[in-house]
Amino acid sequence: MITPVILIDELKTFIEEVVQNYRLETNQQNNVKPPQVVTGYLPPKNSGPDPDFPFVIVRLAEGVDKEEGATVTVKIIVGAYSEDSQQGWRDAANMIQRIWQELFKRRVIARKFRVEYPMKFEIPEEQPYPHWIGVMTTVWTVAHPVMEEVDL
Amino acid sequence: MFMVTFKDFITRDLVTFFNLNEFAELHNIDGREVPAIVDSDILKIRSDNRYERFDGVYKGEVTVYVRASDFVNRPVFGQHLRLDGKLYLVVECNEVSGVLEIVLGANES
Numbered sequence: 001m002i003t004p005v006i007l008i009d010e011l012k013t014f015i016e017e018v019v020q021n022y023r024l025e026t027n028q029q030n031n032v033k034p035p036q037v038v039t040g041y042l043p044p045k046n047s048g049p050d051p052d053f054p055f056v057i058v059r060l061a062e063g064v065d066k067e068e069g070a071t072v073t074v075k076i077i078v079g080a081y082s083e084d085s086q087q088g089w090r091d092a093a094n095m096i097q098r099i100w101q102e103l104f105k106r107r108v109i110a111r112k113f114r115v116e117y118p119m120k121f122e123i124p125e126e127q128p129y130p131h132w133i134g135v136m137t138t139v140w141t142v143a144h145p146v147m148e149e150v151d152l
Numbered sequence: 153m154f155m156v157t158f159k160d161f162i163t164r165d166l167v168t169f170f171n172l173n174e175f176a177e178l179h180n181i182d183g184r185e186v187p188a189i190v191d192s193d194i195l196k197i198r199s200d201n202r203y204e205r206f207d208g209v210y211k212g213e214v215t216v217y218v219r220a221s222d223f224v225n226r227p228v229f230g231q232h233l234r235l236d237g238k239l240y241l242v243v244e245c246n247e248v249s250g251v252l253e254i255v256l257g258a259n260e261s
Contacts, residue, residue, distance in 0.1 A: 027261060041207070042207055051261065052208040053208060053261050055207075057207055079206075079207060079208060081261070083239060128206045129241065130239065130259070131208070131209050131259055133206050133207070
């Protein structure tokens with residue numbers, strides 16, 4: 001099946017591979033790590049030792065179904081942490097660049113999901129320093145429900 | 153005739169206010185140990201405006217009272233200030249009768 005939920009899960013796996021070699025800052029000194037990749041939303045807050053940042057969130061945002069086909073919009077939200085204001089936004093931008101490059105090099109992931117143009121990204125001017133956020137907006141072709149002949 | 157004014161009393165009271173055996177405690181502010189009174193830390197969501205909300209980030213706010221004479225320069229809006237090792241941004245700074253009231257905000261995760 002080519003459902004939006006399966007797309008999100010496949011995209012998570014794809015992005016995990018893309019960012020696995022990153023070593024990004026956290027809010028803990030001397031703790032650098034690849035971003036955690038989560039679907040939907042970050043897990044609920046707790047007082048545990050695992051920092052939320054850096055992260056990539058793969059979030060299903062909206063869908064459109066027309067006669068010619070169905071598409072869904074998936075937001076890919078990247079989050080980096082750095083007290084260095086010359087480094088933080090670069091880390092966020094580099095994650096976006098890398099995911100963008102790998103997605104459009106292949107166009108199709110898991111042999112069934114096709115990413116469409118245009119892709120947009122934004123790095124908001126207002127940033128929650130020392131956290132740095134960027135948002136990619138991607139559009140994907142998904143299964144299009146077709147009318148069945150039914151005997152009444 | 154010599155008159156003691158209310159302002160004189162306030163200035164004199166600062167000694168008590170910032171006495172380490174009374175109200176104040178030593179806090180590390182930007183690497184210096186300074187007698188200060190730190191008001192409780194309030195954690196809240198970043199903003200009610202959804203465009204200013206960010207995944208995984210919440211806002212912490214704390215108010216610090218210090219003697220103005222303990223600072224060479226009065227902190228300004230947006231300045232980075234490290235209180236007891238934690239990085240904050242100056243949200244507000246008022247000076248009243250020799251006391252700096254510094255409101256500090258931090259985006260936490």
